[in-house]
Amino acid sequence: MAVRRNDIKPLGQRAPLLRLNHVDKIFNGDVVALRDMTLQVNQGDFISLLGPSGCGKSTALRLISDLMHPTRGRIEWEGDHGRGDLGVVFQEPTLMPWATVAQNVWLPFRLSGKGYAEVKDDILEVLRLVGLEKFLNAYPRELSGGMKMRVSIARAIATNPRLILMDEPFAALDEITRHKLNNDLLRLKDKIGCTVIFVTHSVFESVFLSDRIVVMAARPGRVLTELEVDAPYPRGEDFRTSNEYAAHARRASEALREAMGEPA
C-alpha cells in the first residue's frame, strides 16, 4: 500500500521533520527575496505561508524542494533526505494531456523505476482517496478544473512523501470549488496524516486549513510572525461559521495588514 496512515500528534508534541535555519536568498546580488527565515517544520504540521506578493513564499518552497540553494543559512532535514521525500502541487495541475488519469498518477512511481502493473493497486487507492476512482481511464481534457487539481494532489501524495508542498493550488478555481477542495484536503489530511506547507494569499483559506500560519512581509521577504490555529481537526462547515474561526481570521488579517505596511 502506497499511502499509509500517519497519526498526527498535538501541536507541541510533534517530531521535527525539517528546519530552515537563518536562510537568506539574494538574487543578482541585490534582490533580497528572503532574509533570515527560520522555520521549524514538524511531522503532521499543516503550515500556511501567508503574505503579499513578492514576500518570498515561492522562493521558500523552491529552496525546500532543492530547486535552488540558500545564499546564506541552511536547510536541515531530520534523517536522510532523498528523492521521493517531497510531493509538489502547483497552481496549475500540470497534467500530461496525452496520458490518462491513472498514467498521470503513475508518474512519480515511474520516475523511481516502478512499472505500472506493480503499482496499479496503489494508483487505484490514491484515486479513491481523492474521489476519482471512476475516472482512471479519463483524459485531463475530460475533467473539470477541480477534478484536474484532485489528480494533481493524488499524484503528489501517491508515494507517501514526507512533505507535501502546495503553491497556491486553488487560487485559479472558483470560490465554490475552492471551498469544496479545502474541505476535501482536510479530509485527506485526516485520513493519511500528511505534513503540508501551503502557500496562499487568502486569510480565510489559511485559517481554515492550517494549524500554523507563517505571516510574511515583502521587501525584503521575511517572516513577520507565526500564528497558531488550535482548533481541532477534522474541521468542516461548523468551524467555518464559528466565532473561533472569525477570531482567528481577524488576527491573521491584522498581521497581514501589518505585513503590507498598513495600520492595524
Ligand SMILES: Nc1ncnc2c1ncn2[C@@H]1O[C@H](COP(=O)(O)OP(=O)(O)OP(=O)(O)O)[C@@H](O)[C@H]1O
Ligand atoms: N529567479 C529570480 N531572479 C530574480 N528575482 C527573483 C527571482 N525569483 C524571485 N525573485 C524576486 O524575489 C522576490 C520574492 O519572490 P517570490 O516569487 O518568492 O514571492 P511570492 O511571495 O511567492 O510572490 P507571489 O505571491 O506573487 O507569487 C520578488 O521580489 C521576486 O521578484
